[in-house]
Amino acid sequence: MERMFGLLIILGVLWAGIEFYTKGDQAFGGMFASADAPAAAEDAPWAGERAGARLRGGHDERGDRMERALGE
Numbered sequence: 001m002e003r004m005f006g007l008l009i010i011l012g013v014l015w016a017g018i019e020f021y022t023k024g025d026q027a028f029g030g031m032f033a034s035a036d037a038p039a040a041a042e043d044a045p046w047a048g049e050r051a052g053a054r055l056r057g058g059h060d061e062r063g064d065r066m067e068r069a070l071g072e
Contacts, residue, residue: 019027024046045053 016027025032
């Protein structure tokens with residue numbers, strides 16, 4: 001019985017962690033969001049979008065350097 005109880009606690013903590021990781025302050029309907037948080041925080045890009053933008057920017061910079069080096 002203790003094992004089942006421990007397993008349920010572990011699963012609950014994992015589920016809550018995934019909710020906070022994927023939804024941020026708006027997890028669980030925003031129950032844990034602070035009242036003084038700016039509204040623009042909801043519109044901020046998530047980490048995957050920021051990483052993708054930096055990757056695209058680096059790829060574009062590399063292409064520009066290659067064009068300058070080749071003289072095309």
